[in-house]
Amino acid sequence: MDDLDRLLADSMRSAADHAPSDGGLLSSVHQKSRRHHRRRVATGLSTAAAVLALGVPFGVVLATRDRPVVAPTQAPAPAAPAPTATSPSASPSSSPRTSSRPPSSPPPPSSKAVRLVDGWTAPTFPYTLPATDGMSAPVASMRDGNPIAFFEATDLQDHADITITVSSRKPSFTTSATESDKQVRGHTGTLRTVDVQPAKQLTLSWQESAGRWIQLATDDTYTPKQVVALADSLTAASIAVLPPFTLDLTPSGLAADTVTASRMTFRNSSGTIAVVLRKRQQLSNTTGKVGKYKARLTHDADGATLAVDVTDWDATLEITVSAGLTVSDAELTRFASGVHILNRSDPE
């Protein structure tokens, strides 16, 4: 180190004494953190406010599930706890009996019997944004048959969270907003601006092709021109939806409809099968066991519900079969025993 180097080092250390005080730093950080969080919540709400028309709820899913990109083994197995320790393993003898009708009760005439098949392939989100400093890689999920990708901003000065939803119908909205037409990817799109605090919500939607609509939701960190540029930069991709569980068995003929951190729902025209991880609820009047866990199987006019007290996750796993579908009690228990809860799950 020569004299200049030493002088430079001395200069910096001396100057550091003039740095601002840390008094009030923590409260300022908390305040800023809350503001960031509110922005994120607001962005999420604006997405949720888009009420997507029903009718053909999983057209996109059906289009992608026939072209599986991610094999079941690509589910994050390392994050999954050992199945024997965390999944309700069942045997026919341990099948919880129904509390409201005998297991042998015949299904209603209109019910459709569901067959369970091995494995499950994650649906995919079909687009991505270019990788950018300050933005995380996308995380895909699915709600009501619509695949969703969430791009989290890590640099909140220049970027904002972006949520992109693909649907088979034109999105409709319930909140009032200022709307303007924009040219997006060769189509006429609509940019909605909802004037809310702490940040205006911008949602750009357009019809990408026949039977496919896309909406891109973010906030006013981006200008309208930048929002259009983001939409224009979308490219084809296959981002696997991240499930909260791995499944040994899947209901055949039912398409994945909702996949979030707490639930997986399968649907066909006759009904739904929902697997939901809830915060632990007191499970009274248990009717049997699924593996080592106490369980309660009930039937009512809405269908069958198997609730499993997953004590080591401090959660209740609830599997519901709607009235339009029929799964025998033994099969329902077998299905439950193949649900392996992953670390990424988040009980609701």
Add this chain to the structure above:
Amino acid sequence: MSRPTETGFLRDTGSMSAGVTEGFDDFVHGRGRALLRFAYVLSGDAHLAEDLVQEVLARMHRRWDKITAMHHAEAYVRTAIVRQYLSWRRRRSAGEAILAEVPDRAGPDDPQQRVLARDQMWQLMTGLPRAQRAVLVLRFYCDLPDNEIAALLGCGESTVRSQAARALARMRKLLGEEGVYGDG
């Protein structure tokens, strides 16, 4: 057990500092001042330093458990501060004025010469491009070797060396012209 240095970049591979293992609030209480000093040396602007530290910490607040799960969480925070500083385009007004003149030099017999020379050096730093300034701060304030600076900035070691060489040559020239430094 390794401890955070004044400049926060742990140089060994020992266990995490106490500040890392404690909660977020404890970390801010314990290391906030050092982070502000670092950000101030880096940016040369008190308000910008506060903004940098607040922004980076706020961004990390809700994922603090993940950050503390890593070794050298404080180094991670400081890296984020450097990157934020380099990418913060909206604040170009701070610290990027090109100095046309070197401040008046101190007289050679002035007992305060060294102190004044330090002040002059500090003012000269404000005229450096951000990347060059960051390299100098990481090298001389944080005592990081060039390979670690390169990894932190996401560039090659040769880039670090050339940035440092350019910055030092410029400062040497300006100070030499004024007689503060350079005659031997």
